[in-house]
Amino acid sequence: MAKATQLNTMGRKLLLEKAHVEGIRYFDVYRREGGYRSVEKALKTMTQEEIVEEVKKSGLRGRGGAGFPAGMKWSFIAKPEGVPRHLVCNADESEPGTFKDRYLMEFIPHLLIEGLIVASYALGSHATYIYIRGEYAWIPDILEQAIAEAKANGFLGKNILGTGFDCEIYVQRGAGAYICGEETALIESLEGKRGNPRIKPPFPAIKGAWGRPTVVNNVETLAAVVPIINEGGEEYAKIGVGKSTGTKLISACGNINKPGVYEIDMTISVEEFIYSDEYCGGIANGKRLKACIPGGSSVPILPANLLLKTAKGETRYMNYESLSDGGFATGSMMGSGGFIVLDEDQCVVRNTYSLARFYRHESCGQCSPCREGTGWMEKLLLRLEKGEGKISDIDLLWDIQSKIEGNTICPLGDAAAWPVAAAIRHFRDEFEWHVTHAAEAQTRNYGLAHYADPIHVPV
Amino acid sequence: MSETPLFKVTIDNITIEVPAGTTILNAARKIGGDVAPPAMCYYSKLEGSGGKCRTCLVEVSKGSEKDPRPMPKLVASCRTTVMDGMEVKNITSPKVVDARASIVEFLLLNHPLDCPICDQAGECHLQDLSYEHGKDGTRYEFQRRTFKKHDLGKYIQLHMTRCILCYRCVFAADQLSNKRVHGILDRGDHSEIATFIEKNLDNDFIGNVIDVCPVGALTDKTFRFKNRVWFLKPMDAHRDCPTCSGKVTLWNRGEEVFRVTARKDEWGEVEEWICNDCRFEKKHASDWVIEGPRMIDRHSVIAQGHYAGNVGQTIPNETINKVLHGRSPRLLMDIHSVSEVNQPNIDLSSIQGPAHSNNFNSNKD
Numbered sequence: 001m002a003k004a005t006q007l008n009t010m011g012r013k014l015l016l017e018k019a020h021v022e023g024i025r026y027f028d029v030y031r032r033e034g035g036y037r038s039v040e041k042a043l044k045t046m047t048q049e050e051i052v053e054e055v056k057k058s059g060l061r062g063r064g065g066a067g068f069p070a071g072m073k074w075s076f077i078a079k080p081e082g083v084p085r086h087l088v089c090n091a092d093e094s095e096p097g098t099f100k101d102r103y104l105m106e107f108i109p110h111l112l113i114e115g116l117i118v119a120s121y122a123l124g125s126h127a128t129y130i131y132i133r134g135e136y137a138w139i140p141d142i143l144e145q146a147i148a149e150a151k152a153n154g155f156l157g158k159n160i161l162g163t164g165f166d167c168e169i170y171v172q173r174g175a176g177a178y179i180c181g182e183e184t185a186l187i188e189s190l191e192g193k194r195g196n197p198r199i200k201p202p203f204p205a206i207k208g209a210w211g212r213p214t215v216v217n218n219v220e221t222l223a224a225v226v227p228i229i230n231e232g233g234e235e236y237a238k239i240g241v242g243k244s245t246g247t248k249l250i251s252a253c254g255n256i257n258k259p260g261v262y263e264i265d266m267t268i269s270v271e272e273f274i275y276s277d278e279y280c281g282g283i284a285n286g287k288r289l290k291a292c293i294p295g296g297s298s299v300p301i302l303p304a305n306l307l308l309k310t311a312k313g314e315t316r317y318m319n320y321e322s323l324s325d326g327g328f329a330t331g332s333m334m335g336s337g338g339f340i341v342l343d344e345d346q347c348v349v350r351n352t353y354s355l356a357r358f359y360r361h362e363s364c365g366q367c368s369p370c371r372e373g374t375g376w377m378e379k380l381l382l383r384l385e386k387g388e389g390k391i392s393d394i395d396l397l398w399d400i401q402s403k404i405e406g407n408t409i410c411p412l413g414d415a416a417a418w419p420v421a422a423a424i425r426h427f428r429d430e431f432e433w434h435v436t437h438a439a440e441a442q443t444r445n446y447g448l449a450h451y452a453d454p455i456h457v458p459v
Numbered sequence: 460m461s462e463t464p465l466f467k468v469t470i471d472n473i474t475i476e477v478p479a480g481t482t483i484l485n486a487a488r489k490i491g492g493d494v495a496p497p498a499m500c501y502y503s504k505l506e507g508s509g510g511k512c513r514t515c516l517v518e519v520s521k522g523s524e525k526d527p528r529p530m531p532k533l534v535a536s537c538r539t540t541v542m543d544g545m546e547v548k549n550i551t552s553p554k555v556v557d558a559r560a561s562i563v564e565f566l567l568l569n570h571p572l573d574c575p576i577c578d579q580a581g582e583c584h585l586q587d588l589s590y591e592h593g594k595d596g597t598r599y600e601f602q603r604r605t606f607k608k609h610d611l612g613k614y615i616q617l618h619m620t621r622c623i624l625c626y627r628c629v630f631a632a633d634q635l636s637n638k639r640v641h642g643i644l645d646r647g648d649h650s651e652i653a654t655f656i657e658k659n660l661d662n663d664f665i666g667n668v669i670d671v672c673p674v675g676a677l678t679d680k681t682f683r684f685k686n687r688v689w690f691l692k693p694m695d696a697h698r699d700c701p702t703c704s705g706k707v708t709l710w711n712r713g714e715e716v717f718r719v720t721a722r723k724d725e726w727g728e729v730e731e732w733i734c735n736d737c738r739f740e741k742k743h744a745s746d747w748v749i750e751g752p753r754m755i756d757r758h759s760v761i762a763q764g765h766y767a768g769n770v771g772q773t774i775p776n777e778t779i780n781k782v783l784h785g786r787s788p789r790l791l792m793d794i795h796s797v798s799e800v801n802q803p804n805i806d807l808s809s810i811q812g813p814a815h816s817n818n819f820n821s822n823k824d
Contacts, residue, residue: 177646194643199510199538365624365643365650367511372565375648379601396598403561406532407513 027149038229057233059245064218097338100249101219178362197410244319254341257281266319295335298415300422313457359416387438483536500625501537509537521546579675622676636662
């Protein structure tokens with residue numbers, strides 16, 4: 001529970017409120033602390049439609065990365081007569097820099113189970129699955145123990161709380177492929193097949209697991225259902241700002257003093273998040289901030305100046321709208337909340353290469369732009385990193401990423417293209433320096449350069 | 460049963476009515492010609508195929524009559540069904556032309572381009588695609604990938620380096636045979652077609668994977684290096700086969716049957732699957748009842764043999780008058796007399812061993 005003690009006491013907590021309570025991992029403590037109230041409330045006093053309505057009102061957006069409104073996703077599920085429906089929890093948290101779901105599942109597994117029961121009831125899923133990444137080898141045991149405890153106490157299994165609703169939750173381990181976090185690839189893998197993304201349409205809400213209507217939600221999204229039901233959608237929507245409602249878990253890592261998982265209510269600025277002692281506690285070793293990938297490895301990297309202020313000169317906040325302010329030209333994305341901070345000693349070319357290597361390795365190889373393009377980008381970036389590149393390689397990289405983006409079956413192609421595009425867009429000088437000062441680039445880093453200089457805002 | 464409603468769809472400014480549920484690609488194929496997007500992985504006879512190669516990407520500039528919004532991204536026409544009033548741009552969209560050129564570049568990135576020694580050359584869809592949409596050079600300066608060789612038995616030769624991972628053979632094996640023993644191993648740019656542990660592909664209909672392969676990755680071992688396809692004369696033929704329809708195309712040179720394939724339609728797709736027995740074991744003209752020459756697209760290199768006309772009897776038209784607008788040339792040189800390349804007095808069959816440049820060198824003594 002070492003990490004839990006780092007959690008600050010400021011701001012509104014909904015998910016990690018009780019994370020520090022001794023023994024919260026176990027049913028008795030969790031229940032004593034007010035757990036499973038939402039199951040009682042939902043199953044005994046609410047209809048399925050009312051729950052979906054409540055989630056819609058809450059404005060909860062998918063926490064896996066895309067930020068699609070969860071209530072809307074739920075309302076899309078087809079309800080053909082006599083066909084079972086499924087809820088699948090996407091716990092294949094593989095985005096580099098993201099480890100918030102791991103934290104939730106390790107420390108407060110019952111919060112996820114509680115959310116899953118409510119969501120299963122709302123969607124009419126009698127067999128619900130948790131698809132968890134293979135590398136989280138020890139977590140299935142924690143989850144299965146939580147499931148067994150919930151079942152022993154009548155919150156799972158047949159006739160839950162005497163309401164006549166039956167539900168079982170199964171934990172399925174993945175085999176360690178990033179692509180299985182893509183919802184249709186996850187479904188394929190869950191069915192026991194090769195985890196290739198499916199071609200959409202049909203969407204999982206119509207034809208998902210075993211051809212049945214399926215909803216796939218992220219761990220954090222499902223956990224957030226618990227406070228939404230407990231407090232009501234409208235109350236939940238009051239937290240946060242604009243379309244960024246509720247709280248968001250941010251897994252902060254990189255060159256900061258206090259890496260860890262933080263729950264924020266999306267009203268704080270990026271600057272405050274990085275430098276305040278409540279959260280990241282500033283850049284480690286007294287270094288200066290150079291760049292940041294604010295939402296997991298796939299989202300565009302931003303130099304320090306554009307990270308803290310938008311191109312309009314306004315303060316950038318930690319929420320969906322503000323982080324994406326300026327589009328891809330000058331903004332980034334909230335993504336999955338994997339907040340990766342790079343200090344002045346980090347090399348953006350090397351960082352981009354290592355991301356490109358990751359995406360080349362994780363491409364499923366099904367569609368040609370991603371299969372061939374990711375490998376090509378990796379080779380070019382390695383050449384640049386080793387000081388063997390040419391100036392024309394930078395334009396070539398730009399061209400390749402633009403040909404991958406939008407032309408692939410699933411978003412992995414985009415996820416591979418965006419980091420490369422953003423790195424070249426904002427750090428072109430550094431790439432060029434790797435060519436013009438090839439030998440020097442092997443002995444030292446480009447450094448902070450002008451990346452933290454205030455941006456001139458035309459009035 | 461109510462009738463399927465007809466949807467009006469406009470592709471490259473040509474409007475056509477197709478039944479609901481038709482894909483954009485199939486609607487475009489009804490119009491035909493350049494309007495039909497190329498397809499490397501889609502195969503109408505294989506359920507679930509398509510969507511992977513991305514060569515058939517098109518722009519949907521109007522979603523439908525009800526929802527006229529354009530689609531935000533280019534879509535795979537083989538897996539997108541038409542809506543009433545949909546407007547699609549294929550070759551009229553610069554975005555599509557650009558994207559297709561880049562897909563071709565991606566497909567050729569690791570392709571060995573060993574057409575001169577590839578049995579598929581002349582009937583290779585990737586070759587056609589590259590000629591039509593590719594660039595004349597590559598920007599790729601790295602070593603192309605190679606694979607450990609897998610032996611698929613005595614009938615089928617696998618050249619993994621040529622494979623574009625269209626998955627057609629996987630679908631074909633899955634849907635034509637009872638137990639599929641080959642599939643995709645690994646992932647990303649090192650994924651490959653293989654049997655899991657060296658296994659023969661020996662199902663009765665497994666030979667069809669050769670026909671569905673758009674490139675030279677799966678070729679017929681019984682025909683390997685025997686002849687170029689454009690020197691052969693395709694003939695429709697049939698036999699009374701207990702396993703399949705027995706309707707095939709024979710590829711002859713003279714009376715000799717060099718290979719047997721299924722009959723392919725204008726999109727290069729098999730009309731009827733044939734069995735291994737017909738394909739690999741019946742290589743005598745006497746095994747077959749010849750129906751007549753197979754019609755081949757006149758643009759195909761295979762048609763260059765002029766097998767359907769009078770072989771060697773057609774004389775090229777004289778075009779000098781036409782290009783000079785009726786004037787006669789001031790000086791007319793006969794290239795043959797100048798170069799002395801053409802020496803009708805040298806009879807190749809009377810030369811000892813293979814012909815050598817010395818045999819044609821008139822200045823040698």
